[in-house]
Amino acid sequence: MTCNPKYIVLFKSQLNRLDRWHLGAIERGSQSEHSLEWHDGLIISMGYIQNNNIYMFTEREFFIYSISNRRKLQTRILPHGNDDGFEINNLSSNDYQRGIGTVDNKYMYHIYLNRSCHWTLSITSLDTLSHIYDYDLTRIFPDVLRFIHLCISEKTKNFLVQMNDLSYAVVFYLANKSISSIILPNAKQPLTIYSAYIQSLKCEVFFINDPSNDILHILTIEQYLKSYHPITIHAMCYVADKHELMIVTNNCISSINLNQRNIFS
Secondary structure (H helix, E strand, O other), X not given: OEEOOOEEEXXXXXXXXXXXXXXXXXXXXXXXXXXXXXXXXXXXXXXXXXXXXXXXXXXXXXXXXEOOOOEEEEEEEOOOOOHHHOOXXXXXXXXXXXXXXXXXXXXXXXXXXXXXXXXXXXXXEOOOOOEEXXXXXHHHOOOEEEEEEEEXXXXXXXXXXXXXXXXXXEEEEEOOEEEEEEEOOOOOOOOEEEEEEXXXXXXXXXXXXXXXXXXXXXXXXXXXXXXXXXXXXXXXXXXXXXXXXXXXXXXXXXXXXXXXXXXXX
């Protein structure tokens, strides 16, 4: 899922049928929905919408897709650890090694396992789709088993992870070092992480959806704030222009106004 004040874009795949999917856009004003032409594989992650373009990640490629033209504009092959027939023999991580990515400002961020089985954060320029820099996440976060999702905030890079002890957590990176980690209590299979600056708290707040256990986790860099339960959120997206968190539940798409103080009390 990704969204902005004009569109909500949803990618749906049929359970246990990875060859069947649907990509569609909903115009928020008219609430009309139309299908988007898509035949390029299972979408793992989505970035934000800019100038009616969507940024999307499949297992092997990064796409810039036009909503108005209903076609892909640019593609880039993503780096991954098993190029040239090399296979990563790490079954606990292999299913999650590709397509983890996001877009922020002028950069594309992508996480993958390299040939040495080290988790790597690759940064690419959106303007030229040229590679800029790699971070060795395994060296920075030696206690992390696998990376699940990420978001980029003004000061930190923030990662939803599973630790070596199989617990789930959010770890934070600032100025070439890890600065903290927050364990997610009662987490079962969290999916995504998004952040928003909350003026009433005067800090960045992070939201993690965990539909397998019907929980929405809420935390800051310093502490775990609270959880909402039961709430089954299959996908979510932060819309900065409206300061809202869009969520997809079992039967509807809803908007949470983050200006409401009682959300965090």
